[in-house]
Amino acid sequence: MMNNSILDISGDDYLKVLVCSANVGNAEPTPTSFSAWVPYDGEINGPLTNTPYPVGQDEINLSVGPYAAAANCNGNSQEGIVQSLATTNEKQKFDIIVLGMQEAAFVNKQKKDKELLDTSIDSISNNVGGDDTASSNNNNNNIAALSPPKSKGFKNPLKKGAKKAAKAGMVMRGISANQTYKRDTASMRNITGALTVDVLGYDNNKLNNLIKTTLPSYEMVTSSLRGEMRLFVLAHSTLAEDISEVYVGAENTGIGSIMANKGGIIVTFVLRDMTRFSFMTCHLEAHEGMTHYTNRNKNLAEILGGAKTDPVYNMQDATITSHHMFLCGDLNYRIKFSEYEAKKKKRSRAKKALKMSFRGPAGLKMSVNKGSQGLMKRSVSMESEKDEEAVEEEVVANKNAMGGEGDSPTKMGGGDEEEAAAGEGGEKKDEPANGSHFDQAKALVKAEDWKALNGGDELAVALKQKECLVGFSTLPCHWPPTFKVARGEGYQYNEKRTPSYTDRILWKSAEGMTNNVIPFLYEPCPDFITSDHKPIRGGFAVKLNKCRPPHNQNLSNSVITQDGKDHPVEQQIQILVSDMKCTNLPIMDNELIGGLSDPYVKFVSSPKELLYSKAWPSSSIITKSLNPVWNENYHLTMDGNGMENGLAEGAMFMLTVVDYDATSGDDVIGTVALNLNELVSELDLSGAGSSDEVQETHISRPILRNGQEYGMLECKLKTAFLAPKEVKSFLSGAKHVKTATKTSWKSKMQAFTGLAIS
Numbered sequence: 001m002m003n004n005s006i007l008d009i010s011g012d013d014y015l016k017v018l019v020c021s022a023n024v025g026n027a028e029p030t031p032t033s034f035s036a037w038v039p040y041d042g043e044i045n046g047p048l049t050n051t052p053y054p055v056g057q058d059e060i061n062l063s064v065g066p067y068a069a070a071a072n073c074n075g076n077s078q079e080g081i082v083q084s085l086a087t088t089n090e091k092q093k094f095d096i097i098v099l100g101m102q103e104a105a106f107v108n109k110q111k112k113d114k115e116l117l118d119t120s121i122d123s124i125s126n127n128v129g130g131d132d133t134a135s136s137n138n139n140n141n142n143i144a145a146l147s148p149p150k151s152k153g154f155k156n157p158l159k160k161g162a163k164k165a166a167k168a169g170m171v172m173r174g175i176s177a178n179q180t181y182k183r184d185t186a187s188m189r190n191i192t193g194a195l196t197v198d199v200l201g202y203d204n205n206k207l208n209n210l211i212k213t214t215l216p217s218y219e220m221v222t223s224s225l226r227g228e229m230r231l232f233v234l235a236h237s238t239l240a241e242d243i244s245e246v247y248v249g250a251e252n253t254g255i256g257s258i259m260a261n262k263g264g265i266i267v268t269f270v271l272r273d274m275t276r277f278s279f280m281t282c283h284l285e286a287h288e289g290m291t292h293y294t295n296r297n298k299n300l301a302e303i304l305g306g307a308k309t310d311p312v313y314n315m316q317d318a319t320i321t322s323h324h325m326f327l328c329g330d331l332n333y334r335i336k337f338s339e340y341e342a343k344k345k346k347r348s349r350a351k352k353a354l355k356m357s358f359r360g361p362a363g364l365k366m367s368v369n370k371g372s373q374g375l376m377k378r379s380v381s382m383e384s385e386k387d388e389e390a391v392e393e394e395v396v397a398n399k400n401a402m403g404g405e406g407d408s409p410t411k412m413g414g415g416d417e418e419e420a421a422a423g424e425g426g427e428k429k430d431e432p433a434n435g436s437h438f439d440q441a442k443a444l445v446k447a448e449d450w451k452a453l454n455g456g457d458e459l460a461v462a463l464k465q466k467e468c469l470v471g472f473s474t475l476p477c478h479w480p481p482t483f484k485v486a487r488g489e490g491y492q493y494n495e496k497r498t499p500s501y502t503d504r505i506l507w508k509s510a511e512g513m514t515n516n517v518i519p520f521l522y523e524p525c526p527d528f529i530t531s532d533h534k535p536i537r538g539g540f541a542v543k544l545n546k547c548r549p550p551h552n553q554n555l556s557n558s559v560i561t562q563d564g565k566d567h568p569v570e571q572q573i574q575i576l577v578s579d580m581k582c583t584n585l586p587i588m589d590n591e592l593i594g595g596l597s598d599p600y601v602k603f604v605s606s607p608k609e610l611l612y613s614k615a616w617p618s619s620s621i622i623t624k625s626l627n628p629v630w631n632e633n634y635h636l637t638m639d640g641n642g643m644e645n646g647l648a649e650g651a652m653f654m655l656t657v658v659d660y661d662a663t664s665g666d667d668v669i670g671t672v673a674l675n676l677n678e679l680v681s682e683l684d685l686s687g688a689g690s691s692d693e694v695q696e697t698h699i700s701r702p703i704l705r706n707g708q709e710y711g712m713l714e715c716k717l718k719t720a721f722l723a724p725k726e727v728k729s730f731l732s733g734a735k736h737v738k739t740a741t742k743t744s745w746k747s748k749m750q751a752f753t754g755l756a757i758s
Contacts, residue, residue, distance in 0.1 A: 007080045007081055007084055007518070007541070008084050009081060009084060009092075009518075009541040010084065010092055012544070013543060013544060014541045014542060014543055014544065015095050015096060015271065015275075015541070015542045015544055016044060016092070016093070016094045016095045016096075016539070016540075016541055016542075017094065017095065017096045017097075017098070017326070017539070017540045017541075017542055018039075018042065018094040018096070018097045018098065018521075018537060018538070018539050018540075019098045019100070019279070019326050019328050019505050019537065019538045019539075019540070020037060020038055020097070020098065020099050020100065020328075020535065020536075020537040021100045021101075021102075021281065021328035021329055021330070021503055021504070021505060021535060021536055021537070022037060022099075022100070022101050022102070022104075022503075022525075022528065022531065022533065022535035022536075023101075023102045023103050023283075023330040023483075023502075023503060023531060023532075023533035023535075024101050024102070024103050024104040024106070024530075024531055025103055025487070025530065025531030025532045025533060026103050026104075026105055026106050026228070027106055027487070027530045027531060028106045028109075028203070028206055028530065029207075029210070029528070029530045029531070030529070030530055031210065031213070032527070032529075033527065033528040033529050033530050033531075034210045034214060034528075035214060036525050036527035036528050037525045037528050037535045037537065038097070038099065038211075038214050038215065038537075040214055040215075041093065041214070041215060041216060041217050041218075042093040042094040042097055042215060042217065042218060042236065043091055043092075043093060044091075044092040044093060044094060044539065045091055045092060047521060047523075047537070047539070048081075048520065048521055048539065051521060051523050052479075052523070053478055053479045053522070053523045053524075055475065055519055055520055055521060055522055058478070059475050059476055059478060059522070060475075062451070062454070062475075062476045063473055063474065063475045063476065064460045064463045064464060064473060064474055064476075065463055065471070065472050065473030065474060065506075065508075066471060066473055066508075066509075066514045067473035067507075067514060067517070067519075068473070069514075081518070081520045081541065093217070093236060094236070094539070095235065095236050095239050096233070096234070096235055096236075096239070096277075097215060097218060097233075097234045097235075098231070098232070098233050098234075098279045098281075098326065098328070099211070099230070099231070099232040099233075099234075100229075100230070100231055100265075100279075100280075100281025100282075100328045100329055101207075101229065101230040101231075101232075101281070102228065102229055102281070102282075102283035102329055102330040103228050103283070103330070103531075104203065104207065104228055104229065104230045105203055105227075105228040106202075106203045106206075107202060107203070108202045204225065207230070208223075211232060211234070215234055217236060217237055218234040218235060218236055218237065219234065219235055219236075219237050219240040220232065220233075220234055221233040221234060221235050221240070221243055221246060221267070221269060222246055222248055222267050222269075224248050224250065224265050224267065226250045226252070226260045226263060226265050227252070227254070227259065227260025227261055227263070228260065228261055228283070229250075229260065229263065229264070229265055229281060229282070229283055230265075230281070231265040231266075231267055231279065231280075231281045233267050233269075233279055239271075242271055242272045243269050243270070243271055244269065244270050244273065245268070245269060245270040245276075245310075246267070246268070246269045247267070247268045247269070247309040247310055247311070248265065248266070248267050248268075248309065249265070249266045249268075249306070249307035249308050249309040249318075250263065250264065250265045250266070250306075250307050251263050251264055251302060251303045251305070251306030251307045253284070253285070253299045253302050253303060257302070261283070262283050262284065262285060262299065263282065263283065263299075263303060264280055264281060264282030264283070264299075264303035264307060264329070265280065265281055265282075265307065266278055266279070266280045266303075266304075266307040266309050266318050267279050267280075267309070268309040268310055268318055268321075268322065271544065272544065274544065274545040274546065274547070274648050274649070274650055275323050275324070275542075275544050275545045275650055276321065276322050276323045276324075276650065277322060277323070277324055277325070277326075277542075278309065278318040278319075278321075278322040278324075278325040278326070279325070279326050279327075279328075280303070280304075280307075280318070280325065280326070280327045280328070280329075281327075281328055281329045282299070282300070282303055282327070282328075282329040282330075282331070283329055283330050283332075284296040284299040284300065284329070284330070284331050284332045284333075285299055285332060286332045287332075288334050288336070288498060292332075293333070293334075293458055293462075296331065296332055296333060296458075296462075296468075297462060297467050297468040300468045300469060300706075300707055301468070301706040301707055301708055302706075304317040304318065304319060304706040304707050305317060305705070305706040312608055313604070313606070315602070315604070315656050315658070315668045315671070316604070316654065316656065316668075316671050316673075317705065317706050317707075319469075319471065319472075319508055319704070319706070319707055320654070320671050320673050320704065320705075321606065321652075321673075322508075322510065323509065323510045323513055323545060323650045324507065324508070324509050324510070324513070324516070324517060324542055325507065325508045325509075326505065326506070326507045326540070327469070327472065327505070327506045327507070327508075328503075328504065328505045328506075328536075328538075329503070329504070330483075330502050330503055330533065331459060331502060331503070331504050332502050333457065333458040333459035333462070333500070333501070333502060333504070334458050334498055334500040334502070335441055335453060335456040335457055335458070335481065335498055335499065335500045335501065336437075336456050336458060336498070337437065337440055337441075337456050338456075437498050438493070438495050438497075438498055438499070441453065441481070441493075441498055441499045441500075442493060442499065445480050445481065445491070445493075445499060450476065450477065450478040450479065451476075453477075453481065453501075454476045454477060454478075454501075457477070457500075457501055459474070459501070459504060460474075460476075466708075466709055467708075468707055468708065469506060469508070469707045470702065470704055470707055470708060470709055471508045471704070471707075472506040472507065472508040472707070473506060473507055473508065473514075474504060474505065474506040474507075475519055475522045475538075477501040477504075477522075479523060479524050480499070480524070480526075480534075481493075481499035481500050481501050481502075482500075482501060482502060482503045482524050482533050482534040482535075482536060483497065483499065483500050483501075483502040483503065483532070483533050483534075484496075484497040484499070484500075484532050484533070485532055485533070485534060486532070487529060487530055487531060487532055488529050489526065489527065489529055490526055491526065491534070494532070502533065503524075503533055503534070503535065503536050504536070505522065505536060505537075505538040507519075507540065510650070510652065510673060510675065511673060511674055511675045511678070512675035512677065512678050513543075513545075513649075513650075513675070516542060516543035517540055517541075517542050517543075518540065518541045518542075519538060519539070519540050520539050520540070520541060521537065521538055521539030521540075522536070522537075522538045522539075523536065523537060523538075524536050525537065545648055545649040545650040546648070546649055547646035547647065547648050547649070570723045570724065571685075571721045571722055571723050572637055572638055572639070572640050572721070572722065572723075572724075573610075573637075573638040573647075573676075573680060573683075573685075573719060573720075573721055574635070574636070574637055574638075574719065574720045574721070574722050574727055574730055575635070575636040575637075575638070575653070575679075575717060575718070575719050576633055576634070576635055576636075576717070576718040576719075576730070576731065576734060576737070577603070577633065577634040577635075577636070577655075577715055577716075577717060577740075578633040578634075578715065578716045578718070578734060579714070579715055579716045580601065580619070580629075580630040580634075580713070580714070580715035581627070581628065581629040581630065581713075581714050581715070582599060582627065582628050582657060582703065582711055582712065582713050582714075583626075583627050583711055583712045583714075584626065584627070584711040584712060585597050585599060585625075585626045585627070585628070585657070585669060585703075585710065585711040586626075586669065586710050586711065587626065588659035588661075588667055588669065589624075589659070589661075594624050596624045596625060596626055597624075597625065597626055597659045597669070598621055598622070598623045598624065598625075598659055598660040598661070599621070599622055599625065599628050599657050599658065599659055599660070599669060600618055600619050600620060600621040600622065600657075600658055600660060601618060601619040601630075601655050601656065601657055601658070601713075602616045602617070602618045602619075602655075602656045602658055603616060603617045603618065603619075603634070603636055603653070603654075603655060603740055604616050604653075604654040604655075604656055604671075605638065605651070605652065605653055605654070605676070606650070606651060606652040606654070607648070607651065609639055610638040610639055610651070610676075611636060611638060611639070613639075616656075617634075617636060617739075617740035617741050618658075618740060618741075619632070619634055619740065620632060620738075621660050623660075626711075631736055632736045632737070632738045633734045633735065633736055633737045633738065634737075634738055634739075634740040635731060635737055635738065635739050635740065636739075636740050637727075646685075647676065647677060647680070647685060649677055651675075651676040651677060652673055652674065652675065652676055653673075653674045653675075653676045653679060654671050654672065654673045654674065655671065655672045655674075655713060655715070656668060656670070656671040657669040657670055657671070657672075657703055657710075657711075657713065668705060669703060669705065669710050669711070670703035670704050670705035670709075670710040670711070671703065671704060671705065672699070672701040672702075672703055672704070672713045673704075674699065674701075674717075678697075679695065679697055679717055679719050680695060680719050680721065681695070682695040683695055683719065683720065683721045684721065685721055691720075691722055691723070691726045691729070693720060693721065694718060694719070694720045694730070695718070695719045695720070696716065696717070696718050696719075697716070697717045697719070698714075698716055698717075699713070699714060699715050699716070699717060700712065700713075700714045701713055718730075
């Protein structure tokens with residue numbers, strides 16, 4: 001059980017992080033709404049002491065992911081943190097503030113439709129590389145000339161066109177590259193320097209001014225725009241100089257995996273040269289149903305795989321290389337109840353049976369006509385086995401292809417894209433009634449039965465079943481669902497949508513550091529009134545990495561041992577990898593060449609200097625196997641140049657499994673990341689230890705890539721801290737020992753062809 005001991009997070013040992021996520025709903029937030037979401041000047045005490053949803057023992061026990069098990073070891077609770085903050089003489093502030101936004105695109109409502117259309121078309125032209133401004137202006141004039149005079153009840157097509165053009169221009173921003181500011185020069189340290197770029201648009205300037213006004217003591221580390229998504233990372237001015245190695249990556253997963261209406265942005269940086277942080281905001285596929293649930297899981301993997309942030313570790317994604325990663329956004333995971341789902345599947349089976357009667361002979365496609373819009377309805381083929389939700393989406397897609405109105409996914413001002421796929425009434429045509437499901441959720445909200453609501457949470461199910469974000473943790477949402485609400489105060493739910501916890505915050509820590517993150521705030525912001533989502537925010541105390549006592553690798557230096565004599569310090573960490581094997585690897589090769597994999601293992605370190613020398617050392621290649629076994633033992637020596645100041649607590653040893661490809665670049669299967677300090681925890685690294693000190697560790701871990709598992713890796717690691725003359729004795733008991741080096745092209749071709757290559 002956890003106790004309520006006081007945890008002092010006010011010093012330099014802990015970093016206080018605030019993660020804020022908001023689906024802005026394509027509407028300009030008022031200053032009052034913004035301040036209800038982002039506390040003025042990063043103050044901790046107000047939000048922490050006034051929250052109606054404290055993070056207590058129940059939330060810790062019901063959290064999903066590795067944190068639930070590690071939390072009992074912390075011996076801390078929110079009450080302890082509150083008490084710690086209450087005893088300080090000055091108000092505490094967050095050190096890092098992260099603002100993730102989705103659907104954060106809006107226009108100046110004061111602009112006339114003609115001005116809006118001109119600006120928007122120019123924006124689209126600039127984004128896709130066009131420069132024929134005269135042509136665009138002529139088209140605009142033609143549109144204006146054809147616009148009929150206003151009359152009562154008349155809907156001006158210019159207004160609708162202006163909105164669509166504006167929306168399209170916003171989605172196009174960042175379609176091929178981020179519009180990013182990074183704090184990297186002394187002349188751009190203050191927030192004003194980062195936030196006065198008028199060319200990015202009205203919405204950018206409005207949001208930047210809100211941030212500048214709300215957080216006057218903070219400096220912008222980076223701000224990134226990708227379509228309708230935004231990620232701002234700010235550091236308190238007293239901490240900004242300690243941040244280095246800032247990288248930004250992004251990936252689009254919208255229409256055709258090209259459009260930036262969906263996707264994510266990741267920012268990575270290093271604090272005080274010791275602790276690597278990553279922050280990700282994302283907006284995933286919408287709608288209810290199994291097809292969309294599965295696509296959301298795929299979206300996450302696509303973003304993590306595409307938004308690589310560190311050029312040194314381009315084989316691994318940010319979930320592997322970060323000491324701590326925080327993820328937030330409109331993830332769009334829904335609440336579903338088993339009884340409702342059973343009825344829904346029954347209806348779906350009935351619909352499929354009905355469609356069978358229209359199919360005719362095998363392979364013959366027939367249209368299901370309904371009035372004059374029969375051609376807009378989906379064609380039903382024998383091979384079609386889509387679920388009900390997928391059928392409905394295909395209807396919408398076909399209508400768009402045929403020029404149907406009211407179904408554009410870029411409808412302006414609707415907020416959530418589910419309404420964007422609807423007609424003027426805001427409801428998707430042909431959508432099944434949501435009544436029983438909505439009533440059930442609303443009754444649970446009224447009863448404040450948060451446990452029952454969380455029991456139907458798709459994200460919790462996905463985490464438990466390891467269908468996405470393996471290794472991530474999240475707290476339960478013990479508050480009203482944040483979606484889909486009327487724009488205004490409180491929670492008035494749209495009956496066409498099931499109330500759900502679509503807006504979320506998760507985190508993941510590297511091995512051995514899970515209990516270094518302590519959540520102490522997690523709540524919605526009901527006073528944010530301009531969106532159809534209620535934003536959320538989470539506060540975390542993160543213990544920073546330090547170094548073990550340093551040792552010197554230079555022979556001219558010495559250490560005084562217990563016998564009072566000087567001894568030169570020349571030891572290095574030695575690793576012997578043995579009994580290495582993988583199981584259940586994925587098929588990486590085309591079926592025409594066997595449909596298997598040709599795996600080998602790269603040995604990777606962080607810091608890079610410990611193992612890297614022109615390339616990462618690697619094992620031999622095992623051809624055509626999904627369950628490879630390496631009979632050799634691999635010897636690695638870690639270079640002391642990566643340990644001048646001691647071995648950092650965040651040092652990592654990674655085994656990255658790679659599939660060799662003779663005709664193209666090798667493909668990464670996944671990585672097992674280990675805490676190097678845990679592998680040498682029993683060794684004396686001061687230089688005064690005995691050469692007989694050897695630590696053995698047995699490893700059996702899932703192979704991870706982009707938040708998903710791809711088989712298992714097992715091996716035995718033997719570590720020691722030895723001088724060069726002691727290495728031979730260390731290796732004497734092992735057979736078939738190889739010094740792991742770069743896998744040459746000759747060895748690759750020899751393994752692939754089975755022929756000796758001179």
